Amino acid sequence: MKLYLYGIIDSSDQIKESIYGLEEGSNVYNIPFCDIGAVVSEISQPIQGVTKGAVLVHEIVVEKLMEQFTVLPVRFQTIINGRDSLLSMMQSYYKDFKDNLARLHNKLEFGIKVIWPADKVKANIIKVLKKDEQKTIESDNSPNKRFIEEKFEEYKISKEFEAKADKFIKIIDIFFGKFAAEKKLEKLKTENLLLDAVYLVEKDKQKDFKEALEHIKNANYPGFKYLFSGPWPAYNFVVLSKKPGLLTDSEQNLFSLTK
Amino acid sequence: MIANGIVETESPEEFIEEIERAQNALPKKIDANPKNVEKGLAKLVLTLIELIRKLLEKQAMRRVEAGSLSDEQIENVGETLMKLESKMEELKQIFGLKDEELNLNLGPLGDLM
Numbered sequence: 001m002k003l004y005l006y007g008i009i010d011s012s013d014q015i016k017e018s019i020y021g022l023e024e025g026s027n028v029y030n031i032p033f034c035d036i037g038a039v040v041s042e043i044s045q046p047i048q049g050v051t052k053g054a055v056l057v058h059e060i061v062v063e064k065l066m067e068q069f070t071v072l073p074v075r076f077q078t079i080i081n082g083r084d085s086l087l088s089m090m091q092s093y094y095k096d097f098k099d100n101l102a103r104l105h106n107k108l109e110f111g112i113k114v115i116w117p118a119d120k121v122k123a124n125i126i127k128v129l130k131k132d133e134q135k136t137i138e139s140d141n142s143p144n145k146r147f148i149e150e151k152f153e154e155y156k157i158s159k160e161f162e163a164k165a166d167k168f169i170k171i172i173d174i175f176f177g178k179f180a181a182e183k184k185l186e187k188l189k190t191e192n193l194l195l196d197a198v199y200l201v202e203k204d205k206q207k208d209f210k211e212a213l214e215h216i217k218n219a220n221y222p223g224f225k226y227l228f229s230g231p232w233p234a235y236n237f238v239v240l241s242k243k244p245g246l247l248t249d250s251e252q253n254l255f256s257l258t259k
Numbered sequence: 260m261i262a263n264g265i266v267e268t269e270s271p272e273e274f275i276e277e278i279e280r281a282q283n284a285l286p287k288k289i290d291a292n293p294k295n296v297e298k299g300l301a302k303l304v305l306t307l308i309e310l311i312r313k314l315l316e317k318q319a320m321r322r323v324e325a326g327s328l329s330d331e332q333i334e335n336v337g338e339t340l341m342k343l344e345s346k347m348e349e350l351k352q353i354f355g356l357k358d359e360e361l362n363l364n365l366g367p368l369g370d371l372m
Contacts, residue, residue, distance in 0.1 A: 059264070063263050063264070113268075113274060113277075113278075115270065115273055115274065115277060142334060142337070143337075143341070144333075144334050144335075144336075144337030144338040144341060145333055145334060145337055146337075147337045147340065147341045148319070148323060148333055148336060148337040148340070151316060151319075151320060151340065152320055152323050152324070155317070155320035155323075155324075156324075189277075189281040190277050190280045190281050192273075192277050193277040193278070193280075193281060196281075213267075225268070225269065225270040225273060225274070226268060226269075227266065227267070227268035227270075227271075227274045228265075228266075228267045228268065229264060229265065229266040229267070230264050230265070231263065231264055232264045
């Protein structure tokens with residue numbers, strides 16, 4: 001029987017609450033490995049594509065687990081070829097899982113996306129650059145030099161655009177960053193999408209983190225739009241390196257007992 | 260049955276549009292199959308050439324900015340970059356590729372360009 005994997009938890013105990021899995025009639029249970037566990041449900045056929053309903057079931061299972069355990073959420077549609085394969089995977093990644101579970105204990109993920117008025121920012125840059133224009137190149141009707149001159153204008157605009165983006169991201173990060181344990185910031189995924197960030201926040205700081213959104217809105221940057229999301233399982237902060245020296249002797253004994 | 264996580268924004272349509280734009284611009288992998296293997300390979304090769312061309316161009320602009328190029332050197336660099344750009348346009352047309360297709364998502368490393 002194939003197993004659908006929802007996440008790795010910091011407990012080898014059975015889940016007391018009854019949680020429905022992806023396939024009808026198949027409840028979620030924990031397969032212990034040493035002192036941690038892999039939460040799965042049985043699945044008889046592959047999942048047909050990505051549907052809203054299936055994604056929601058996956059998310060709800062992970063969120064229910066989060067109420068009781070530290071969870072390393074696993075990507076949607078992770079199917080393992082049976083119990084032996086699962087235990088072999090657990091053995092290989094045990095150290096990684098333990099490190100991540102310790103790092104992510106009591107923490108949640110929040111997302112912040114920011115759209116800025118890119119057109120206006122660019123227009124302003126062009127206006128300022130035109131005002132301070134100093135000829136770097138005398139094109140003297142040479143098409144080659146004129147080409148470089150045009151490219152240089154584009155280069156200056158783009159450099160200034162990036163600098164402005166960095167400046168605003170720094171300001172936004174001042175509001176949110178102080179409440180976060182870790183963060184991942186992506187700049188200008190598109191010209192308008194100034195920032196796509198995920199923050200890892202301790203549970204007892206989530207209220208402060210949410211309030212930071214109101215503070216930044218009140219700071220009143222015209223044309224800036226915000227999307228706030230969370231709390232989510234820490235999907236973006238699980239780091240697997242498959243460290244060598246997988247199990248210590250005592251852990252190896254535990255593994256034998258578990259099997 | 261709902262998840263606990265919330266999504267809060269005053270401009271949902273704009274965010275959907277930007278997120279879709281960001282996702283569509285970057286294919287997760289080179290689409291090479293027996294029917295379009297030539298185009299798939301061309302896309303990979305042209306992406307790498309475009310990366311090198313952009314690096315050359317950026318380096319040239321830095322030197323222009325620093326004022327470290329003589330008139331003659333600017334002339335030469337201009338000619339080279341212009342020819343490179345026009346050659347790339349030609350190749351993109353031959354293989355039916357658009358600018359935004361010449362990029363690769365390198366997973367955790369981010370985008371190539």
